[in-house]
Amino acid sequence: MVGPSSSHTAGAVRIGRVARQLLGCQPDQVKVYLYGSFAETYWGHGTDLAITAGLLNYDTDDERIPQADVDAEEAGVDVDWLKGKGNGPHPNSVKISLCSGEKQAEILAASIGGGTIAVYELDGFDVQITGEYPTLAVTHTDSQGVLAAMTALLSQEGYNIGYMDVDRKGRSGSAMTVFELDSTPSDSSIEQLKKLPNIIDVTLIDLT
Template identity: 40%
Template sequence: MSERKFKYKSAFDIIGPIMVGPSSSHTAGAVRIGNMARELYKHTPEKLVVTFFGSFAETYKGHGTAVAIVAGVLGFETHDERIPNAIEIAEEQGVKIEFLVSTKETEHANTVNLELIDEQEKLNLTAISIGGGSIQLTEINHHSTILNQEQGNGLVLTANQPKTAIPCVENALESPEFVKVQQLNQETVFFVETVSDISQKLVAKIKEIPGITAVMPTTG
């Protein structure tokens, strides 16, 4: 098994965000994983399959991880008071939800896999909650988002005009390395690693690049 470094940006990552729920790792982090899936998928799926691993598999009911994942997929933020009712809200919207547990060994205890499914598109996403509400995306549609941990920081980008947008992204980052490229929902998905600090200012700058439709740090 390879050894990965799970990254924190600051003390605030350990303190955690403003949230609804008993645990930053099991609730706020889970909401953020669902949020990232929603950003990529662009809409509410007809079916959601959630598979929990490690400690998530043992505590996902009691710690609110299940409702938190669903809340994130619905687009709720970590402080949304609707989180406890997310499953009921999703079902009212016609979403079929299935929760599974796996005994498969993973590199981090708080690992979850999401499948968002409808007649046109399917998204498979694996991520971990590394503490304090921070998350790390590890796979999209079975493509690893991690290439070189020594690079420092990662981004997932979606673009509808990649030929013009990506050179501008390269100029905005220090030593960028593009990991994988694939098509999803008629957009191109890029996995990028860089030594640049992924600050909110940098994320906002990249979002302003014409042709970029979403910018998501893979950690934080």
């Protein structure tokens, strides 16, 4: 990793990458809300550079991390740094809202030590993912049979589901299911998921 801190740098890079991958492309406008220790010490620990590097899809050992702010400006990525209101779920918490044109995404996550992260929200849905495994975030309608169809397809395609989490906006409303898999799904498998009834969108988050 590129330092100085596994929590404030390496973990922050990973959070930025999750946000970038959830959006599905390089953002052009980003608002970063920092909480707790992140808000108090981000400048000195390079957290701002680390999150920006993640938004550019740099990995934790990328030597370009110290110049990520310059790279972002050259790439047309505008990042605003703000102090979040209230307390986050962890002392090193951050909410990132980002967009590219009309595409938008938002995550709430924390760097919990040793470069590891916990993601608590994706696009307003309460989830629990770690980024340690290839993860599918599937937005769908809250309809009967959707979960069974998704798990059956993943099983047929040969993927082992290590963890699954579901949140919904209300009965018969929109929902999100996240699958942590033991191996990275192929483009073909993702396309098959997208074609299932009642599926709105499928996003792969893969930091491996």
